[in-house]
Amino acid sequence: MKLQLEQLNLKRLLPLGIAIGMGTLSIVFMQGYLAQQRHVLENERKKLRAEYPEPVDVIVALRDVPESATLTQKDLGFAKIPQKFVQPYATARPADVLGMVTKVPLATGEQVLRNKLRRPEEAPPSLGPIPGTLSGLTPEGKRAITIGTDALSGVNGFIRPGDTVDILWTVKLPEAQGGETVTLMLLQSIGVLAVGDQMLGSQAGTREPSRDYTITLALTPEDASLLLYAREQGRVQLSLRSRADKGQQVQLPITSGKTLIDSVLGKNVARNPAQKPQHQVEVIKGLERSVVAVND
Secondary structure: OHHHHHHHHHHHHHHHHHHHHHHHHHHHHHHHHHHHHHHHHHHHHHHHHHHOOOOEEEEEEOOOEOOOOEOOHHHEEEEEEOHHHOOOOEOOOHHHOOOOEEOOOEOOOOEOEHHHEEOHHHOOHHHOOOOOOHHHHOOOOOEEEEEEEOOOOOHHHOOOOOOEEEEEEEEEOOHHHOOOEEEEEEEEEEEEEEEOOEEOOOOOOOOOOOOOEEEEEEEOHHHHHHHHHHHHHOEEEEEEOOOOOOOOOOOOOOEOHHHHHHHHHOOOOOOOOOOOOEEEEEEEEOOEEEEEEEEO
């Protein structure tokens, strides 16, 4: 009976022992496999460290920067880049790039390369306009012309850079043409580049406000010559256009004394209602012939 019980217990413990043995073998094999994988990963890590050393700081663009823009602290930042990927002419010294002007546009995150920059005074004409200068503000094909104004001719000082004006010209005609003083529209939709020393897009000027100031306009070469001649021969008056104006060209007749009277009184002056209409009667006496006015 005791032997049977021992055999029965052995049969019960045999599966448990086999399971424990298999589990132990699995753990041993797993530990060996993991150790092997750790060894492989360590070798790969060593290779990567040898190929890619610790990253270094490089100056990059924090935002898109257009061509011919002056670099400021707001445009620049640092990024950690592996030494292998640091491009030639890249730098980590802000003094190398601050205040420099871009030769080409820079994209966000792009390394700032010194060979793509230039000093402001080194700007050749082929690289385009220099920001912050009147030549840079003047549209291509036009010329900057400055004229003097006063409170009347300059709209009492309310003209600002970026506004659009029309130019009226008042001149006395030659005696052969009647010698009358007339006013006509000389130029229309002319852009204002500067008022005094305040240019378009700049901060307020340093000069004290004055009722006598200068206005710089953007004109074609032909219009510039017309304006300069008109200024010498008569009086030039500026007319400020609305910001909402679309630049429409207005056809205006020459204003003279006759057109002024016709505009105020009308071309056909109305008759006095108290005055009765008259009729003309032809009277013939012998050989004499006369015309007599007769009221109704």
